[in-house]
Amino acid sequence: MNINFTLVMQAIAFFVFIVLTAKYVWPIMAAKIDARQKMIADGLAAAERGRSELANAEKQTAAVIAEAKAKAQEIVAQGEKFRADTVEAAKREAKVEADRIVAAAKAEIEQEVARAKESLRTQVSTLAVAGAGKILQREVDPQAHAALLREIQGQL
């Protein structure tokens, strides 16, 4: 069991191997493992972010759709209301127009009646004068009895 210079040589060899490992193996591998760890962590974070973004987008989509539905319903309701209003207005207008026409017709009729009455009155007075002339066998001067005739006319 001789201790000899091999000991020193082996110690030097050990030192050289440590230097090689510390310089060319450990830091390089450690850096690559760390880089992969970071990459995986980033990937997971990105996936998580993507998931939450998707959920957000879904939520937004749902909100937009709901809004659109509400708006469509509102528009439909407005349209219905407008239609109803229009119909109502048309009805009202038609009624007014009808009333007006009826009123005009009535006024005309009344006018007609008045006119007929007037002419009737005139005719009646003429007829009365003519009748009185016949009865009296002489000419009645309408001028002379104008006042009287007017009175009769007024009574009619």
Added chain:
Amino acid sequence: MAEVTELTPSEYISHHLTFDTVGIFGHDATSFWAINVDTLVMTVIAAVISFGFLMWMAKKATSGVPSKTQAFVEHWLAVIDDSVRGIYHGDSKLVAPIALTAFVLVFMLNCFDFLPVDIMSWIYANVFHAHYWRSVPTADINTTFALALSVFGMMIYYSIKVKGLGGWGHELISAPFGLRAHWSAPLLIIANVLFQIIEYVSKPLSHSLRLFGNLYAGEIIFMLLGMLAAAAAGWAVVAGILHVLWALFHILIVLLQAYIFMMLSIVYISMAHEHH
């Protein structure tokens, strides 16, 4: 081996346990100035395979989807990183690479124990013309002492770095019994220093001898089974079965000793960071 019948059992064992030692600087092979060529060559082979693989992997590795090989390497890096984080709370970036190096190196060197001793010694003798050649560098006390003393050196380095030379010196005379302004102060200092010496000596000793002992014993048992196989044809079958069982059990020992060595390295280095 063909010559087994000519060897006595003790010659067989000692033949397998002899290093290919070469004297350097003109000294004799038995002096301190000698190197075990087999230990160094096997270490270099293991290192080229393992650290070459790791460096190639680091270069090729992607931070995207990893290949299965990369996943395998990353798994072991994560195991070691977790072990280091669990024990070591200092801020040196060097402890994890030290732990990785210790683990990979000790594991690879231990793995040479799986090479069948007699077939390998035939190959060493007839292909490489090396009469004495031992396959397992961690069964060489020089290797385990070298590793343990390197860790010991890091312990001292980190102790001084974290606490300062004064803080470390103060700890040597004040721990574990404390220091009081009292007539007993010199006694306390002596007791503290003694305890510190025991602690500092026992750490590298147990660190290196545990690994050495396990691998050396493993090697010896393979050799004993080889001898048993040489005894008779019937024993060869028994020895073959035992050989397989021991090899299977050895997979656990090889991995476990590498892990223990790494963990103790981390523990010793992180203990050096603690203030008493």
